Amino acid sequence: MSSSHAPHGADDARGVNGINGDRTRYGRPGIALAIMPLTTASLAGVPAADSGAASGLVNMLQLVGGALGLGVLVAVYGTASGHGVSPHAVTHGIGAAFGFAALLDVCSLLVIIALIRTRRLGPAPAPAPRQQEEAIAS
Numbered sequence: 688m689s690s691s692h693a694p695h696g697a698d699d700a701r702g703v704n705g706i707n708g709d710r711t712r713y714g715r716p717g718i719a720l721a722i723m724p725l726t727t728a729s730l731a732g733v734p735a736a737d738s739g740a741a742s743g744l745v746n747m748l749q750l751v752g753g754a755l756g757l758g759v760l761v762a763v764y765g766t767a768s769g770h771g772v773s774p775h776a777v778t779h780g781i782g783a784a785f786g787f788a789a790l791l792d793v794c795s796l797l798v799i800i801a802l803i804r805t806r807r808l809g810p811a812p813a814p815a816p817r818q819q820e821e822a823i824a825s
């Protein structure tokens with residue numbers, strides 16, 4: 688095989704890398720700009736003593752939600768594409784998965800709007816100092 692020919696499948700890999708490059712270039716900054724304000728808003732009003740547990744809970748729910756969401760979207764894709772490999776089946780499956788994801792986004796937005804609080808949350812009050820236990824004389 689001459690050096691001018693790419694190995695079998697290399698063109699496909701370059702195509703996938705092109706898609707991944709676009710996803711990396713445009714997707715990650717948008718996610719970074721959204722995650723920090725959402726995390727800050729979700730932890731507003733949490734007492735300082737509970738902030739570590741609340742932060743861990745938020746991070747755990749993000750991971751579980753991402754895994755569950757990915758599983759649901761893959762199931763929608765597989766069902767819509769009929770597990771076919773033709774370009775038409777793949778395109779139909781991707782369109783159905785993105786459409787379902789958009790529907791979930793709209794439903795989430797409606798829930799957020801319905802449950803949003805109008806009052807301003809101030810900083811959490813400092814925890815009250817604990818009384819030192821008196822030593823029991825033996």
